[in-house]
Amino acid sequence: MFRSKAFRSRRFVDVSKDTQFTDAWLILAVILLGLGLVIDNAFFTTTAVAIGLLVGVTWTWSYFSLAGLSYERRFSEERAFQGEQIELTLTVNNRKLLPLSWLSIEDTFPAALPVNGKSITLNRATNLGEFRSFWMPNAFQRVQRHFSIDCVERGFHRFGPTKLSTGDGFGFFGRTASLSGEQRLIVYPRLYTVDELHLPAKNPFGERRAHERLFDDPLRTVGIREWQQADDPRRIHWKATARHGEMLSRVYEPSREEQIVIVLNVATMARHWHGIIPELMERVISVAASLAVFAAEERRAVGLIANGTLPGSDQPLRLLPGRAPDQVMRILELLAAVTPFASTAIETLLLHEAPRLAWGATIVIVTAIAHDDLLAALLDLVDAGRRVVLFTLAEAPPTRYLPGVIVYHVPGIVEDLIVVKEET
Numbered sequence: 509m510f511r512s513k514a515f516r517s518r519r520f521v522d523v524s525k526d527t528q529f530t531d532a533w534l535i536l537a538v539i540l541l542g543l544g545l546v547i548d549n550a551f552f553t554t555t556a557v558a559i560g561l562l563v564g565v566t567w568t569w570s571y572f573s574l575a576g577l578s579y580e581r582r583f584s585e586e587r588a589f590q591g592e593q594i595e596l597t598l599t600v601n602n603r604k605l606l607p608l609s610w611l612s613i614e615d616t617f618p619a620a621l622p623v624n625g626k627s628i629t630l631n632r633a634t635n636l637g638e639f640r641s642f643w644m645p646n647a648f649q650r651v652q653r654h655f656s657i658d659c660v661e662r663g664f665h666r667f668g669p670t671k672l673s674t675g676d677g678f679g680f681f682g683r684t685a686s687l688s689g690e691q692r693l694i695v696y697p698r699l700y701t702v703d704e705l706h707l708p709a710k711n712p713f714g715e716r717r718a719h720e721r722l723f724d725d726p727l728r729t730v731g732i733r734e735w736q737q738a739d740d741p742r743r744i745h746w747k748a749t750a751r752h753g754e755m756l757s758r759v760y761e762p763s764r765e766e767q768i769v770i771v772l773n774v775a776t777m778a779r780h781w782h783g784i785i786p787e788l789m790e791r792v793i794s795v796a797a798s799l800a801v802f803a804a805e806e807r808r809a810v811g812l813i814a815n816g817t818l819p820g821s822d823q824p825l826r827l828l829p830g831r832a833p834d835q836v837m838r839i840l841e842l843l844a845a846v847t848p849f850a851s852t853a854i855e856t857l858l859l860h861e862a863p864r865l866a867w868g869a870t871i872v873i874v875t876a877i878a879h880d881d882l883l884a885a886l887l888d889l890v891d892a893g894r895r896v897v898l899f900t901l902a903e904a905p906p907t908r909y910l911p912g913v914i915v916y917h918v919p920g921i922v923e924d925l926i927v928v929k930e931e932t
Contacts, residue, residue, distance in 0.1 A: 538556070539556075540553070540555050540556035540559070541556035541560075544556060562678070562680075563680070565676075566676035566677075566678050566680040566681055567680075569606065569675075569677065569681075570674075570675045570676045570680070570681035570682060571681075571683075572604070572606055573674045573675055573676070573683055574672070574674065574683055575604055575606075576603035576604035577600070577601070577602055577603070577604075577608075577611075577672075577674075578600070578601045579598075579599070579600055579613065579670060579672065579687060580600075580601070581597075581598055581599075581615070581667060581668070581670075582597045582599070583596055583597075583657075583691070583693060584596075584597075586691075586692070586693060587695075587696065588659045588693070588694075588695055588696070589659070589695070589696045589697070589698060589699060590659055590662050590695055590696065590697055590698040590794070591659065591660070592659050593657065593658055593659065594656070594657050594659065594693075595655070595656060595657075596623070596654070596655045596656070596657050597652055597653070597654050597655075598613075598615075598641065598652070598653045598655070599650065599651070599652045599653075600645050600650070600651045601649075601650045602645035602646070602647065602648065602649050602650075603648060605647045605648070607644075607645065607646045607647045608643070608645050608674055609644060609676070609677035610642070610643075610644060610675070610677075611642070611643040611644065611645065611672065611673070611674045612640070612641075612642055612643075612674070613640070613642075613670060613671070613673075614638055614639070614640050614670070614671040614673075615638070615639045615640075615641070615667065615668065615670045616637065616638065616639075616666070616667065616669055617636075617637040617639040618636070618637055618665035618666060618667070618693075619635075619636065619637035620637075620660070620661040620663070620665070621657050621658060621660065621661065621665055621693070621695075622657070622658045622660065623639065623655050623656070623657055623658075624656040624657075624658065625655060625656075626639065626641075626655060641653070657693075659693075659695045662695045662696060662698075662793070662844050663694075663695055663844060663845065664692055664693075664694055664819075664845050665692065665694075665695060666690055666691070667690065667691045667692075667693065668687065668688075668689055668691055669686055669687055669688050669689070669690060670687040670689075671684065671685075671686050671687075672685050672686075672687070694841060694844055695844060696797065696841075696843070696844050697794040697796075697797040697840070697843050697844065698797075699797055699798050700794060700795065700798040701798075702802065705795070705798065705916075706918075707916070712799075713768055713803070713808075713870050713872060713897055713914075714870060714895060714897060714914050729745075729758045729759065729760060731758075731759040732745050732748050732757065733756065733759050734754070734755070734756065734757070735749075735754075735755035735756055735757045739757045743757040743758050743760075744756070744757055744758075745757060745758045760867075766808050766809070766870070767808065767809045767810070767811065767829040767865070767868065767870065768800075768808050768809070768810045768811070768829065768869070768870050768872060769810075769811045769812075769813060769829055769865055769869050769870070769871050769872065770796050770799055770803075770810065770811070770812050770813070770839075770872045770874060771813045771814070771854070771858055771861075771872065771873045771874070772793065772812065772813070772815070772816065772825075772843075772846075772874050772875075773792070773814075773850075773854035773874065773876065773877070773882075774793070774814060774815060774816035774847075774848055774849075774850050775815070775850045775853075775875075775877070776788045776789050776876040776877065777877065778877060778879045779853075780815070780852075780854075784848045785876070786848070788876045788901060789876065791876075792874055792875065792876045792901055793843050793846065795899055795901070795918065796812070796814075796843060796874040797839070799872060799874065799899070800812065800836055800839045800840070800843075801836060804836045807831075809829040809830055809831045809835075810829055810830075810835060810836070810839065811827050811828050811839075812826075812827045812839045812842060812843070813826050813827075813857065813861050814842075814843075814846060815851055815852050815853070816846040816848065816849065816850060816851070817846070817847055817851050818845050818846065818847065819845060819847055822849075822851055823851065824851045824852065824857055825842050825846060826861070827839060827842060829866070829869065853881070854873075854882055855881045855882045855884070855885040858871075858873070858882075858885050858889070859885055859888065862892075862894060867893075868895075869894075869895075870896075871889060871894055871895065871896050871897070872897045872898075872899065873886065873896070873897070874899045875898075875900055876902065877900070877902050878898065878900040878902050878905075878906045880908070883906055883910060886913050887911075887912075887913070890910075890911070890912035896912065896913045896914070897913070897916070898913055898914070898915045898916065899916045899918060900915070900916070900917055900918070901918050901919060902917070902919065903919050904919070905917040905919075
């Protein structure tokens with residue numbers, strides 16, 4: 509987990525005045541003062557002076573009400589997993605001699621995350637939540653309030669901007685200010701354990717190669733050599749052959765790094781434009797996140813490809829396999845932000861991306877459905893010499909025979925996850 513940086517601001521933007529006071533009060537004070545002086549009436553004169561003093565005091569009170577005032581929003585963690593609870597601390601600090609008899613704060617909160625002990629009002633115009641609180645800070649007083657936020661929905665959740673309203677104690681003059689600063693709370697997908705997924709404790713992605721075994725990586729050509737009869741036709745370097753007038757083959761760079769590439773299908777129906785089943789999509793995303801963590805724990809380079817998109821984008825996700833310390837965190841952040849919009853059919857994306865992957869990579873497909881087009885694409889990958897693992901959350905396991913594909917069937921609710929079969 510990562511501790512959150514607090515949002516603290518004393519710089520207000522869009523400061524505006526809101527007054528219940530009208531010019532009629534000043535006119536009345538002038539009339540009473542003039543009348544009192546003319547007829548030498550102490551009551552009228554005193555009343556006029558009192559009104560003037562009241563106007564001056566309340567205006568001054570309101571004018572300086574925002575001076576020395578700060579608002580702070582702090583999370584105990586800035587990243588959490590779905591199902592966890594984090595602490596939220598709100599702080600108002602009044603650094604001046606003048607007390608505030610009232611301070612109303614309207615903060616923008618995500619409507620999807622409940623705050624214990626307080627209600628969040630959904631703004632139909634913006635589709636954002638509004639969190640309202642009322643404060644009465646005295647002079648030089650720092651007031652804190654603590655809340656708990658239930659991280660029930662994955663995503664990048666935005667907090668802010670904030671609107672503050674205050675004024676004098678009589679309600680004659682008011683001032684409203686806006687704070688433009690925002691914070692993000694990242695909620696990762698829920699992670700399942702190996703036992704919850706009923707995976708084998710060892711080698712859930714298939715048997716591991718011997719540690720010293722080398723394999724050729726067709727993405728890394730280091731030279732050419734004479735063609736040999738046993739060479740695969742795909743090794744032939746046709747441009748070099750044409751230049752030299754003899755058959756030449758590519759020489760690939762050997763590699764022993766084992767890579768896991770998780771390919772996520774966010775579509776929950778046979779055709780991605782037919783709609784989505786939100787609960788099923790969330791479960792698929794959680795399974796993909798769990799597998800990424802498993803792969804990293806086995807010290808394998810792990811990457812992610814998905815036909816889902818990030819908010820504001822129409823491109824599929826693609827993160828190359830790596831062993832960097834923050835690789836899993838990057839994958840979890842992508843899965844936290846991925847939308848249900850599928851940019852393309854999963855089988856199309858799979859066949860397009862597979863040639864770009866290292867030859868020794870294990871391709872792990874995680875999908876809610878396993879239709880014929882996808883299964884045919886998996887068999888094409890196996891025929892091409894690829895290692896393929898299929899995790900399907902469909903109601904029924906694939907009926908088509910899939911030689912060379914390791915198949916895990918994880919249907920229904922999480923508590924009922926079972927392994928149906930493995931095909932080799």
